Amino acid sequence: MSGVIGSLGELLVEFVCTEKDSRHKRASTYKGPYPSGAPAIFIDQAARMGASTIFVGAVGDDAFGTVLRDRLVSVGVSQGMIRTVPGIPTGSAFVAYNSDGSRDFVFNMAHSAAARFAPAPEAIEGLLKAGVSVFHISGSSLGNPAMAAAALEVCVALHAKDVAISFDPNIRVELMEDSTYIDTVRRILAMASYALPSIEDTDLLFPGERFEDYAPRLQAAGARYVVLKKGAKGCQGIGPAGAMEMLDAHAVEVVDPTGAGDCFCATFVALITSGRFGFREALERANAAGALAVGKVGPMEGNSSLDEVEAFLETLV
Template sequence: MAPISETPVVIGSIGELLVEFVCAEKGGRNLVAAPYIGPFPSGAPGIFIDQAARIAASFGGRAVFAGAVGDDAFGRVVLDRLVADGVDPGLIRVVPGVPTGSAFVSYNDDGSRDFVFNIGHSAAARMPGLDEIAAGFLAAGISVLHISGSMLGDVAMRATGLALCERLVDQGVAISIDPNIRAELISDAGYIGALQRIIAMAGYVLPSDADADVLWPEQAFDAWSARLLAGAAQVVVLKRGDQGCIGRDAGGIVDLAAHRVSVLDPTGAGDCFCATLVTLLAAGQALPDALARANAAGALAVQKLGPMEGNSGLAEIDALKG
C-alpha cells in the first residue's frame, strides 16, 4: 500500500496490560472449576496498540505504548508480543516483585461474558508517571492518543489518563476514546464523569451499542452523534457487533453491515476495529474506506481464540473486505 500521508502517523495509547485466560466451558460464570486456556496477551489498550502497530507499519508509521507489566513469565508473554508486532516499548515499565495484571473470562450460551480482572493490585496500575509519559509521547511525535474506558476503573490510572488527555490536547494531539464500559471495573462514581470529560475533548468517539445505552439512554445515533460533531469530535462511530457499524463525520453517515463469519471469541474485536479505524483516519484515509477496513478487521478478530490472536495486517483485511 502506498503511503496515505506525507508524514508517517504515530499512534499512542496508555493503560492496562494483562494476560487473559479463557474458560473452555460455557456457563460457569467463573464460579465453577473448569479448564482455562491461556495465557494470552491482553488488556484493551494493549490489543489496540498491537493492531495499530500492524496497520501503521504498512505505510511507515509507528505505535507507542505507556504501561507496565510484572517481572514474571506473564509479563514476558505480553511484552514479547507487543515488541514482535512493532510496538515501541520505551514507556512500558517492568515492575519487579509485582505480578502482571490478569483477566479471566467465561462465556455464556447467549454470548454474554463474565470477567474477573486484577488491575489495581497488579503491575498494570504501576505505569510511568504523567510527566514521563507526556514527554515520551511528545518526543515520539504522536498525532493521536487512544484511551480505552477500561483504564478508568482504577482511580490513579484514571487521574493520569485524564490529565494526559488535557495536556496533549493543548499540544495539538487528537484524542480517541473507546468508552469500553465494563461494570466489573467501575469502582466509584468518578468513572463516568471522567469518561464524559474525555469524550468532550475527543476527536474520535467510538462507543459500542452497550456504551451508548449507558451514555445516551433512549437516544438515537443521529441525535447524540450530531451533538458530538458540533463539539470537538471529527468522527463518531457506533460499533454494533454482528449488526455492523455506523460512522459519521462532516461528510455524512456511513452504515455497514457486518461480515458473516463464524464467531469463536469476540473479546478484543472492538479494540482491533478501533485501532484500524483510528490509524487509517489519522493517516488521511476517508471515513468510508477506513470504516470498511475496520469492519473487516473486527470480523477477522472474532475468528481466533484469544483477544489479540485475531489481530491482522492490511493484506488480510483487504482480502476479506474485497
C-alpha cells in the first residue's frame, strides 16, 4: 500500500528552558523558537522517510509562522492546506525539564492560530482530493474542544471513505479541559487501523490490563497494527494474523525526549504503508528513529532520514 499521508492539528513553536526544575516559575533562559506540535513532528518525519505528505493546520502572520512553514517546506510537506491567519499569533509551547525526568508544559493554543485551520468539510474535501490513503491524528490535538470536534469529524468522514486512520492517543493531562476528551480519544481509537499508544496512554485507557489483553480487542475492532511505545523499555506490537514483536530500546543519551514518540509513529506508518518493509523491519526502524530523536534539543531537531536510520542500525551490527 502506498499513497499520501495526511495529518491535521496544531502547529506550534516551542521554547525549551535551559535550567532544570524551574517549572516555569522563575526567571530562566529559554532556547527557541523550535518548530513543534505533535502532528507537525509526525508529518515532518513521515516526509523524511520518503512519504508524500500533506498537512492541515494554521499559523499566524508572524516570524514564528515562517519558522514552521520553512521547516515543513524544506522536507516536502504540501503547504496547500496550511492557513495563515492575520492578526492572530502562531501557537506556542514552553517546556521545562525536571530532575526526575518529568516535564512541565505551558501551551498557547486556544487563543492562537493553531486551532484556526480549515473547517472540517473543507479539510475532508482537500485531503481526499490530495489522494490521502492514511490520516494521522495525535491526541494532543484533542484538548481544545473546537479542534477535537473538527478532528473527529474529519476522521469519521475519511474512515467512511476507506482512508486508514493512524492514531497516537498522546494523552496530556494538562490539555484535558473538556470533559469529552477521553470519549473522543476512545472514538478515534475505535476507528484506527494503526493504533500507536504509549504506556502512559494505556494505563489510562486500559488500567490494569496487559498488552496481550487489549491489543487483540483493538484488532478485532479493525486495527491492522497495534504498537505500544514503552520509552526506555522499547516497544511491542501485534500485526496481521496476531504476529507479535517486541524490541528493546537502544541505549542512547537522552538530551530531549519531546517528539520521540511522534517520530517513532511516523517512521512506522510511513515504512509499513510503503509496502517495502515487513512488520518487524518497520518496527526496528521506528525504534531507531525514536532513539535518534532524543539526541538533540528541540522537538523536531532529532528527526532523521531513512539513510540516517539505516546508518544508525548498521553501527549496532
